[in-house]
Amino acid sequence: MLVSPRVAAKLESLGVELQRGVSLSTRTSLEIGGATDELILRRYDHVAEVMALLANERIPWRFLGGGTNVLIGDGELSWVALHLAGAKPGMRVEGNFACVDASADLGATVTFCARHDLGGMEGLIGVPGSVGGALRMNAGAYGTQIGPLVREVELYRAAAGKVEKLRGSDICFDYRHASFAPSDVMLGVKLELPSKPYKEIVAGIRMCNEKRRASQPLNQRSAGCIFKNPPGGSAGRMIDELGLKRFRVGDAMVSDRHANFFVNAGHATCADMLGLMDAVRERVRSAYGVELENEVIVWQN
Numbered sequence: 001m002l003v004s005p006r007v008a009a010k011l012e013s014l015g016v017e018l019q020r021g022v023s024l025s026t027r028t029s030l031e032i033g034g035a036t037d038e039l040i041l042r043r044y045d046h047v048a049e050v051m052a053l054l055a056n057e058r059i060p061w062r063f064l065g066g067g068t069n070v071l072i073g074d075g076e077l078s079w080v081a082l083h084l085a086g087a088k089p090g091m092r093v094e095g096n097f098a099c100v101d102a103s104a105d106l107g108a109t110v111t112f113c114a115r116h117d118l119g120g121m122e123g124l125i126g127v128p129g130s131v132g133g134a135l136r137m138n139a140g141a142y143g144t145q146i147g148p149l150v151r152e153v154e155l156y157r158a159a160a161g162k163v164e165k166l167r168g169s170d171i172c173f174d175y176r177h178a179s180f181a182p183s184d185v186m187l188g189v190k191l192e193l194p195s196k197p198y199k200e201i202v203a204g205i206r207m208c209n210e211k212r213r214a215s216q217p218l219n220q221r222s223a224g225c226i227f228k229n230p231p232g233g234s235a236g237r238m239i240d241e242l243g244l245k246r247f248r249v250g251d252a253m254v255s256d257r258h259a260n261f262f263v264n265a266g267h268a269t270c271a272d273m274l275g276l277m278d279a280v281r282e283r284v285r286s287a288y289g290v291e292l293e294n295e296v297i298v299w300q301n
């Protein structure tokens with residue numbers, strides 16, 4: 001048992017809801033993942049105490065957002081899953097700034113801002129998951145990335161042992177990467193967005209939705225693109241050119257719609273998905289001399 005009854009009682013007094021033996025396959029878009037205890041943080045003002053308690057008790061943790069970019073190991077997991085409570089996340093607009101809790105859904109944030117005539121995020125409309133996950137991954141699509149819109153991030157920093165505010169200009173955002181420490185926990189963000197008429201924003205959103213529907217297997221279980229695009233190239237195009245659409249290992253399969261989307265075509269395990277990733281990576285390496293890097297975050301035991 002990772003969380004003893006004594007620690008569970010302390011966590012409860014800090015507003016944490018503990019769920020024992022949760023199958024993380026129910027928390028991820030791939031529907032893959034073993035079982036562990038889940039800690040749901042309901043009170044942001046106690047985050048520092050919760051994190052200090054986990055550190056003192058030497059309880060390993062991983063922070064789970066919407067679970068749309070993670071591949072989680074099979075079986076009993078050796079770490080607990082932390083999660084920010086998602087009900088009614090805070091969102092407010094002040095002039096051209098939108099202040100949003102990290103637990104908010106990214107798509108809901110885009111439409112909330114649109115209703116306040118704030119645009120610039122249309123490209124992000126179909127990126128599933130939370131604002132916290134989008135910050136960590138510097139989520140992006142159709143020419144828009146979240147990073148350049150960020151003016152401030154409120155986060156718990158394990159290194160400092162407290163909640164701090166970081167200026168956007170002090171964070172380095174690269175392709176599907178941001179310079180946060182692995183143990184940082186994002187709590188909220190302030191975005192600066194250009195004013196735009198609602199109708200124009202909605203037209204942009206529709207266009208992005210159509211492009212996505214035309215090219216991605218949205219009705220199948222995936223984590224989006226499994227590999228990053230190599231500099232100047234396209235992972236999907238290389239995989240497609242090798243005739244690997246529908247190639248499978250166990251129940252993990254390369255989508256027939258988008259070759260960089262690997263889908264759970266039945267009861268895929270993490271081992272199936274890793275096997276497929278290794279096999280495809282090897283084929284791309286020998287055909288093109290290119291080493292594909294994971295975009296999906298892999299958490300094994």
Ligand SMILES: Cc1cc2nc3c(=O)[nH]c(=O)nc-3n(C[C@H](O)[C@H](O)[C@H](O)COP(=O)(O)OP(=O)(O)OC[C@H]3O[C@@H](n4cnc5c(N)ncnc54)[C@H](O)[C@@H]3O)c2cc1C
Pocket residue numbers: 029062063064065066067068069070084102103126127128129130131132133134135136137138139140141184185186187216218222223224225297
């Ligand atoms: C159908 C589909 C389409 C997709 N299309 C795109 C796309 O076009 N562009 C794109 O960029 N991505 C895309 N993705 C991938 C994914 O949606 C994004 O990476 C998303 O931003 C991940 O957010 P999440 O909340 O689900 O994060 P998770 O998958 O839960 O976690 C991802 C990482 O973020 C960290 N994290 C999450 N929340 C926090 C927090 N509050 N504090 C600290 N760390 C945190 C986790 O620890 C983990 O390291 C797609 C995925 C799917 C399934």
